[in-house]
Amino acid sequence: MLGREYVNKVISEVEKRNNGEREFLDAVKEVLSSLVPVFDKHPEYISEGILERLVEPERQIFFRVPWIDDNGNVQVNRGFRVQFNSAIGPYKGGLRFHPSVNQSIIKFLGFEQIFKNSLTGLPIGGGKGGSDFDPKGKSDREVMRFCQSFMAELCKHIGLDTDVPAGDIGVGAREIGYMYGYYKKIRNANDQGVLTGKGLSYGGSLTRKEATGYGLVYFTEEMLNDNSLSFKDKTVLISGSGNVAIYACEKATELGAKVVALSDSNGYVYDENGINLDLIKEIKEVKRGRIKEYLEKVPTAKFVEGCRNIWKEKCDIALPCATQGEIDLEAAKILIKNGVKVVSEGANMPTNLDAIEELQRAGVLFGPAKAANAGGVACSALEMSQNSMRLSWTFEEVDEKLKYIMINIYKNSKKAAEEYGNPGNILMGANIAGFTKVADAMMSQGII
Structure with missing residues (x-):
C-alpha cells in the first residue's frame, strides 16, 4: 500500500506540472505503475525522493534554429535537448528531426532513455533532443545549413563526458556528418566520441x-x-x-x-x-x-x-x-x-x-521498447568505447557484443519480474531492472 500511495502521489504531481504533455505523461505512468512493489520492498527510495527527482529533467535546453533555404529565404525551427539523468554516466540519446517534435515528445523519449540505457549495462545516462525541422524534400545543402545552425547552439551543451547525442528519426549518417563537421570546426577539437552514428571513415562503428x-x-x-x-x-x-x-x-x-x-x-x-x-x-x-x-x-x-x-x-x-x-x-x-x-x-x-x-x-x-530496441544505443556506447581507445572493431566483434547485451537485457528483465512477483511480465521486469540501477546510483551520490 505504501508503494501505491507514493506512486500515485508522484504521478499526480507530474500531471499538474506537465499539463497537456500527453506523450511524457503516458511514459511516466507506464514506468511508475510497474514500480509499486519496488517501493514496498525498498521504502528508503521514498524517503530520498528518488521518483520526484527522476521525473524532473536535470536540464532542458530550448533554442531557435535559423537557416537559409535554397531560395534565399530565412527559415526558423525549434531545437530541443533534454538532459534527463546522468547518475550512471553522460547523457546519451538520439536527435530526432521531424515536424511532430515538441517538448512532450522529447521529454518522453528522454525519460524512456534513462531505463533503456541502464538496461544495456553500460555507463550511460538518459537524454534526448531534436527539432521540428523536416529533412524530407530538402536539398543536401539545405540540410547542411540547418544542421550547422543547430550545432552552433547544441555544441555549448554536449561533450565526450557530458552529453553524447546520436541519430533518431530524420537523423542519419548525412545529418550526423554535417553536425560533427561543424562541431569540429567551431570547437577546434577532434572529439570523435561526442556524436555516435558517424561514418566509418571518421570514427563510426561497424554494425551501428x-x-x-x-x-x-x-x-x-x-x-x-x-x-x-x-x-x-x-x-x-x-x-x-x-x-x-x-x-x-x-x-x-x-x-x-x-x-x-x-x-x-x-x-x-x-x-x-x-x-x-x-x-x-x-x-x-x-x-x-x-x-x-x-x-x-x-x-x-x-x-x-x-x-x-x-x-x-x-x-x-x-x-x-x-x-x-x-x-x-x-x-x-x-x-x-x-x-x-x-x-x-x-x-x-x-x-x-x-x-x-x-x-x-x-x-x-x-x-517493451526500452528493452527490445536498446540495441542502437548499446552499439552507440560501443562506438564511444572504440573512439576512446582509438580502435575499430570488426563487424563480427561488435555484433557478438550486441547479441550478448540483448540476451542479458532479456534475462535481467525476466529475473526482475520474477523477483517482484510477476513472472513473465517482461515490461514490468525491464522497468524495475532499469530503475533499480539508476536509483541505487542516485542514492549513493546524495540529493543533487
Missing part, C-alpha cells in the same frame, strides 16, 4: 546501422526460445522502412521467418511471398523513395494506404518499428484475433498503454 533492428530480433529470439518458440517458419509484420525495420527484416529472415509487410508514412506493402529486402533497400536507402514504388518491380504485391492498417494483416509476430502510438486498442484486438503470438517493440513506445494491457491479458508475449 544494423544495431537496433538486429538487437530487436536478438531480444525477441531469446524471448521466443524461452517460451519454446522461434522465428523459424513464422509470418512477421514489421512497420516502418527505416534502419530499424530494414535490419529487423534482414535478421528475422536469416532466422527463418517470412516478413510479409513493411510500411512508410503513406501506407504499407504486403508481399505474401516475403518482402524483397534488396528492393526495399534500393528504394529507401539509395533513392530515398516511397514504399509504394515496390509494386513497380513486384506487381503481385499490394499497396494499402494508411500505415496503421498494417496490423490488420495476419501474422505470428508483430514488430512495430515506425513511431510512437501506432498500435492502439483496436489494432491490438485485431492482432489477437488473427493469432499473433508476439509483439516486440522496435520503435519507442509504439504500443498504447491500453493496447499493452489487452495483449498481456490475451497471453501475447510482449517485448
Whole structure:
C-alpha cells in the first residue's frame, strides 16, 4: 500500500506540472505503475525522493534554429535537448528531426532513455533532443545549413563526458556528418566520441546501422526460445522502412521467418511471398523513395494506404518499428484475433498503454521498447568505447557484443519480474531492472 500511495502521489504531481504533455505523461505512468512493489520492498527510495527527482529533467535546453533555404529565404525551427539523468554516466540519446517534435515528445523519449540505457549495462545516462525541422524534400545543402545552425547552439551543451547525442528519426549518417563537421570546426577539437552514428571513415562503428533492428530480433529470439518458440517458419509484420525495420527484416529472415509487410508514412506493402529486402533497400536507402514504388518491380504485391492498417494483416509476430502510438486498442484486438503470438517493440513506445494491457491479458508475449530496441544505443556506447581507445572493431566483434547485451537485457528483465512477483511480465521486469540501477546510483551520490 505504501508503494501505491507514493506512486500515485508522484504521478499526480507530474500531471499538474506537465499539463497537456500527453506523450511524457503516458511514459511516466507506464514506468511508475510497474514500480509499486519496488517501493514496498525498498521504502528508503521514498524517503530520498528518488521518483520526484527522476521525473524532473536535470536540464532542458530550448533554442531557435535559423537557416537559409535554397531560395534565399530565412527559415526558423525549434531545437530541443533534454538532459534527463546522468547518475550512471553522460547523457546519451538520439536527435530526432521531424515536424511532430515538441517538448512532450522529447521529454518522453528522454525519460524512456534513462531505463533503456541502464538496461544495456553500460555507463550511460538518459537524454534526448531534436527539432521540428523536416529533412524530407530538402536539398543536401539545405540540410547542411540547418544542421550547422543547430550545432552552433547544441555544441555549448554536449561533450565526450557530458552529453553524447546520436541519430533518431530524420537523423542519419548525412545529418550526423554535417553536425560533427561543424562541431569540429567551431570547437577546434577532434572529439570523435561526442556524436555516435558517424561514418566509418571518421570514427563510426561497424554494425551501428544494423544495431537496433538486429538487437530487436536478438531480444525477441531469446524471448521466443524461452517460451519454446522461434522465428523459424513464422509470418512477421514489421512497420516502418527505416534502419530499424530494414535490419529487423534482414535478421528475422536469416532466422527463418517470412516478413510479409513493411510500411512508410503513406501506407504499407504486403508481399505474401516475403518482402524483397534488396528492393526495399534500393528504394529507401539509395533513392530515398516511397514504399509504394515496390509494386513497380513486384506487381503481385499490394499497396494499402494508411500505415496503421498494417496490423490488420495476419501474422505470428508483430514488430512495430515506425513511431510512437501506432498500435492502439483496436489494432491490438485485431492482432489477437488473427493469432499473433508476439509483439516486440522496435520503435519507442509504439504500443498504447491500453493496447499493452489487452495483449498481456490475451497471453501475447510482449517485448517493451526500452528493452527490445536498446540495441542502437548499446552499439552507440560501443562506438564511444572504440573512439576512446582509438580502435575499430570488426563487424563480427561488435555484433557478438550486441547479441550478448540483448540476451542479458532479456534475462535481467525476466529475473526482475520474477523477483517482484510477476513472472513473465517482461515490461514490468525491464522497468524495475532499469530503475533499480539508476536509483541505487542516485542514492549513493546524495540529493543533487
